[in-house]
Amino acid sequence: MSEVVFRKMIVDDIDAVFEIETTSFSHPWSRQSFCDEMENERALYIVAVAEDKPIAYMGTWLIFDEAHVTNVAVLPQYRRLGIGQKLLRHMIDILKHKGICSMTLEVRESNFPAQAMYQKLGFEAAGIRKNYYEDTKENAIIMWLNDIG
Secondary structure, eight states: OOOOEEEEOOGGGHHHHHHHHHHHOSSOOOHHHHHHHHHOTTEEEEEEEETTEEEEEEEEEEETTEEEEEEEEEOGGGTTSSHHHHHHHHHHHHHHHTTOOEEEEEEETTOHHHHHHHHHTTOEEEEEETTOOTTTOOOEEEEEEOOOO
8 A cells, every 4th residue: 555645635535535435334424415514614624545545534523622523434445554543643633733622523332443443542432322323223422532732
């Protein structure tokens, strides 16, 4: 695999990000949702690029001094290579420079690999959203990373 570069998502990335989304989630966002996010002044999306195409992406909404993670996804063939963790670390660095103090996200109760990655980066479980996921009615664990600065 070639070097992975992290950068801000641009409109030209939408098709590749939509492909990542549809291969990663059973109830994916629509392509239009990503187009709308590019117009959302509170949204910040970054991509991991290898071999001249996005292979992973992450989105956040910036709300005052907090960031809410909307999505994190990596193409299946690039999983378990540390790209998701590097992507998250890169986003945390960006957010620090923007004055963001904390981050939150929801993760499926059954997604133990993602929970372990988040915990490794300092996120802590803070609650449960019952029946959060439409497709399975699975609960989500609410996790927070406090004091990222």
